[in-house]
Amino acid sequence: MSKNIARLAVTAGLTAALSFGGVMAPVTMAFAEGTPTVATEKGKVAITDETYTGTTFKGIQIFTAKVTQDQKGDGSWDGSAAKTLSDIQWAPGNVKTLVTTALKDVTGAPDVDADAQTWAEFISTTQGSNFGETTAVDTGTTLDLIAKALEGDKTLTWTKPSDSTKGSFKDLDNGYWLFVTDTPSTTSGANGNTDAYTSPIFTIVGGSDVNVAPKKDVPKVTKAVKDDKNGKFVTDDSKNVFTAANKAADSAAEQPVEYQLAGTVTSNINTYVKYSYTFTDELPSTMVPELQGSNPVVEVKIANSVVDPACYSATYVPGESTNTLTVSFENLKEVKDKAGNPITVDGISTVYVNYKAKLDASKITQDMLGKAQVNNVKLTYSNNPHTNGTGTTVDHPAYDYTYGIDVTKVGSDEDETGNPKTLEGVQFTLQEKGSNEFIKADGTTTTDTNAAILTTNDKGMINVVGLDEGTYTLTEVTPAPGYNNSASKGVTFTIARGTLQQDGTAVTPDKDSANVTAADGVVKAGSATVSTGKLSFTIVDKKGSNLPLTGLNGVTFTWIAGGAVLCIGVAHLIRSRKQAEESEQE
Known part of the structure; x- marks a missing residue:
């Protein structure tokens, strides 16, 4: 018993x-x-x-x-x-x-x-x-x-x-x-x-x-971009990247933009012998990550520990339809730090991947100004403790924007249609406030003035793409023949984005903040307008002046008389030589 x-x-x-x-x-x-x-x-x-x-x-x-x-x-x-x-x-x-x-x-x-x-x-x-x-x-x-x-x-x-x-x-x-x-x-x-x-x-x-309840969690992933205006990956300091990720930023051509991928792991990771884990990041075709050779430059962290690069693979496959950066762990449970110490990965761990990417100046077009360049990440993870099965998260996006200007150059006179005459061949330079570099038409910069000359086309226009939010000065260096250089002291303007939306909404610069300023009469009144991703305005050059002339008829008569005397003298010389030659022959 x-x-x-x-x-x-x-x-x-x-x-x-x-x-x-x-x-x-x-x-x-x-x-x-x-x-x-x-x-x-x-x-x-x-x-x-x-x-x-x-x-x-x-x-x-x-x-x-x-x-x-x-x-x-x-x-x-x-x-x-x-x-x-x-x-x-x-x-x-x-x-x-x-x-x-x-x-x-x-x-x-x-x-x-x-x-x-x-x-x-x-x-x-x-x-x-x-x-x-x-x-x-x-x-x-x-x-x-x-x-x-x-x-x-x-x-x-x-x-x-x-x-x-x-x-x-x-x-x-x-x-x-x-x-x-x-x-x-x-x-x-x-x-x-x-x-x-x-x-x-x-x-x-x-x-x-x-x-x-089932004993598991589905990993989650997010993507954040560091806005150079506030230098943060989150929109709210009291929250983390999963609850308040900053999804939107803007940049100039070739300007490095910092991205952060963040992923959690399943709460029952202790049941797994092997836990595969892969970030797949689809960049827009207009962007390229920072590279070392053909491989992307990334930093991977778990909590505050930097992961030894030998514990993961980082690859980049460029393309138009697919432009993919991948960071993959064969077994996340075996990661170590750079000193070779094991890093504990449990149900509350977060994995971070930081990298930089930039807009390729050769791929920036007028059509993409102010429109979101969408950058998506998804996470693939082991989802069965006893098999090699995997699951995948939905795509999580971040957005980058760039802007441009259209400037039209006209004269103070009118063409045959009665409209202000557009001026071809006028040359300008463009600089951002506080910078000693000059901006080319594709948004890239140089310290060589001659390499950055912007010249108006047959419609009297210059177009510049790949600009970031900021204040700029456009300076006229060579006017059209017969016109004065009215903008020699520069036209100052601001590209102001307002508030970037977190959903990929197109951006139109804020007209009220454009502040297009110059000397009186240089910028055509009311010409400053905004459209998606673009600021436009018109610069006016005055036609050169004609000063009064006197004594023009007397001068003309003197030239005519002098010419006649010269002709008579030449004819007489030729006749005299001919007569002399005939006498010698006799």
Whole structure:
């Protein structure tokens, strides 16, 4: 009798230890608060995932047993009371062989022919140190080995959900069960997040209904860009990059822009032996990352530790339709810092990738001014602790913008249509305030003035692209023939973006902040206008003056008389020489 009671107490501890796959402190039988009652009705299990509602689960029984639990005075089960297993037997089928084979090399494993009670006690005492209903089993523990063996066998018949609710199981035989993910779902949208598989859920069926949430998290990823106006990756200092990532910035041609990729890992990473993890970053075709040879220059950090580049691969594949930067870990659980020290990666770890990219000046066009250059990242991650399966997140974007100017040069006179005459061939230089460099038409800069001359075309226009937000001075250096240089002291203007939206909305510079200023009459009144990504205005040059002339007719007569005398003299000289030659011949 005393031996049976002792075994019952161990079984009660086993019940608590194995419930939900975690470990709880062993309990003793305490009957004072309720009436211990053997469950006779079939059991129910509900696995609820409110986000991935399409994910299905499956279950399999490991041990059959009588299940005892306290009942309240009204006959309902006391859900807070522990369940006790007795008369433990192996479930029908091949479960015993699979479990005992999986555990045969574990220190202290019973003989394969030992009874089910003995095996249950062994599992209870060797399931690992990670415990609690909300935790995930550690890889390599007895519970993990059991789940891996059962999931990997294709001959087992698993119990499927009872109805359209993907995790609802009814009419289950009482005993000890394992539940795992059957088929993961995705969130809505063409590129929805792929669900991760739950760590093994071990629970006792019988008595009170079992309600449990999957033990996993789907990794999340985001992308931020550092705005050079405030130098931050977040829009709110009180939040982090996942809750307030800065999605938008602007830049000049060839100006490095800092990007940050950030990703979390699944909360049950401790169940994985190997955890693959890959950032795939699709840059717009107009951008190129900073390169060292053909490889992108990146810095990878986990928390405050810089990861040794030997622990990951960083590649870049340029192209028009795909322009891809990839940072990939074969096994994130084995990363080290630059000093060779292991970096702890757990369910609360965040992985950061920092790199720089710039707008390629040769690819900037008028059509893209003020329009978002979309830069997308997605994350691919291991999503099944016991296979090589992977899941993928949705794309997360960031945006970069650039701007330009259109300037028209006209004279103070009119053409044959009555409009101000446009002036071709007028030369200018453009500089940003505070800079000693000159800006070319493609937005790149140089200290060589001659290399940065901007010349009006046959429509009297200059176009400059690839400008950042800022204040600039446009200076006329060579006017059109017959016209004065009215802008020799420069025209100052500002490209002001206002507030950059975080959704990729096109940007029109703020006209009220343009402040197009010059000497009186240099900028045509009311000519300053804005359009998507562009500021336009007109500069006027006055036509050269004609001063009065006198004595023009007298001067003309003198030139005519002088010419006539010269002609007579030449004719006389020729005739004289001819007569002299004739006399000599006679």
